[in-house]
Amino acid sequence: MFKNIQRINVRKLATFGSPESVLPKKYGGKYTVTLIPGDGIGKEITDSVKTIFAEQNVPIDWEVIEVSGLDKEHNGVTEAVQSLKRNKVGLKGLLYTPTGSSGKSLNVALRKELDIYASVVLIKNIPGVKSRLDGIDFALIRENTEGEYSGLEHQSYPGVVESLKIMTRFKTERIAKFAFDFANKNNRKLVTAIHKANIMKLGDGLFRSTVKDVGQDYPGINVNDLIVDNASMQAVAKPHQFDVLVTPNLYGSILSNIGAALIGGPGLVPGANFGREYAVFEPGCRHVGLDIKGQNTANPTAMILSASMLLRHLGLNEHADRISQATYDVIADGKVRTKDIGGSSSTTEFTDAILAKLK
Known part of the structure; x- marks a missing residue:
């Protein structure tokens, strides 16, 4: 019913360079994708994606790189850049940007270093979410x-x-x-x-x-x-x-x-960033969620839909359609939903509901 919601053609959208330059190399039938969980709720919502992908046997191996905007030494930034240069594609949570005079945005730094110049944010009603x-x-x-x-x-x-x-x-x-x-x-x-x-x-x-x-x-x-x-x-x-x-x-x-x-809020908005050679997928709104970190209440929808965009970028359309469709079905049912969209379910319960739909 909602199959075409958020189903955009993101594969090979980079305007410059050869079309193949934006796709990673594939080893042993699997793609290696950089995963940067990020700050705040980043680990919780990327864990949701990892769980769903594992249950669905999605042919992706994650190269996890820990980076934090709370780390004044910026440990891991160089490693993250090198990983993305190797793999060409990444899934990323948001990195905290301090407001002090000495605080630099690592989100901006990564975009500049890799020249991922185009941000794509999709704004579309999701059936089941009242607006x-x-x-x-x-x-x-x-x-x-x-x-x-x-x-x-x-x-x-x-x-x-x-x-x-x-x-x-x-x-x-x-x-x-x-x-x-x-x-x-x-x-x-x-x-x-x-x-x-x-x-x-x-x-x-x-x-x-x-x-x-x-x-x-x-x-x-x-x-x-x-x-x-x-x-x-x-x-x-x-x-x-x-x-x-x-x-x-x-x-x-x-x-x-x-x-x-x-x-309905930042937890529903998927996004991606494209450059000549690299593509990084992340929620479309820059909300780190430090205030609810570790409470298992975050809405993983934006991250799951961003990850589905990543799958389409890799040509894994069947996996992308199944996972995004299951996510929309759970929201449309209205029985399991997180606090931000009027429910009381946890991140884990929402993820489990998606897995149940997929089965």
């Missing part, structure tokens, strides 16, 4: 490596901080082509560029005009644009008008969280 609006179905394509998250800040004078927002035509063309290719592969008909070009006329003006220029090479897809503050209001009031949104870094982060709230 204020039905029929929501859009994708957010977010540039991952520059913009507000360029990380170029300095204090020019005590109490005066200058932050540089970097926008380049090359990277804007790259993310725009990715967005239009995504639309083509997934039968989407409209790409909307999100910007603040009315104020940041050079940087965001470059983003807006470049996306529109790229759109001329895709005659079957319409292109328009929205100022980010208006887009935020429209996302809440009339989200049905959206199909594919292409955004700079910060605006995509904001809109993905708005989208998550529309459909």
